[in-house]
């Protein structure tokens with residue numbers, strides 16, 4: 458599979474070239490590579506946000522780009538992508554931001570309405586607790602530190618019912634302790650959901666150290 462950004466210069470090399478990767482259900486993979494290697498591009502392709510320019514992508518045995526529009530939309534709702542810097546609107550409360558993770562499944566109005574129900578708030582609280590952030594539930598996101606904001610973005614993964622978690626550089630703004638905690642929470646949520654796959658992209662700067670030895674067999678080199 459290869460991928461090229463629509464905005465890329467005509468003669469620029471493809472961001473991904475000759476990539477072949479198979480992810481089994483329940484598998485967790487860390488993609489490690491230097492800046493510009495194509496890690497983010499790979500996650501965008503897997504999230505069906507960017508079509509491959511050659512080769513093909515199969516999710517559950519189907520090529521998502523051959524699905525009817527509505528089915529593709531539905532499928533995208535099952536793919537959770539946490540960007541490296543989550544787009545958090547200013548003045549938004551942390552609770553709203555975390556529950557926004559459920560938008561693809563329940564739609565905007567139901568999501569807004571759910572804010573008034575204690576069960577939704579409890580769900581957000583429980584997700585934040587896994588990232589040591591429960592005291593920030595009603596704080597404004599624009600008053601959080603970079604690392605706290607990153608963890609709010611990751612906490613969204615816990616309120617979705619996505620079958621594939623694509624997490625881009627989840628540790629870039631975290632100290633080692635919080636980094637290990639974040640990986641543990643994400644790993645646990647992927648495991649709790651049983652058959653689902655979790656995929657983390659991490660740059661060279663951090664990588665091997667944060668992914669414990671017992672998970673090493675799940676890692677392998679991919680030609681990114």
Ligand SMILES: Nc1ncnc2c1ncn2[C@@H]1O[C@H](COP(=O)(O)OP(=O)(O)O)[C@@H](O)[C@H]1O
Pocket residue numbers: 462463464465466469471472490491492493494495496497498499
């Ligand atoms: N939006 C974009 N438009 C055009 N080219 C892009 C875009 N994003 C990334 N690229 C190209 O794809 C290459 C890989 O980028 P990226 O996937 O972001 O790498 P990584 O996440 O490993 O740092 C970059 O060198 C860049 O040239």
Ligand SMILES: [Mg+2]
Pocket residue numbers: 496497498541625626
């Ligand atoms: Mg990147």
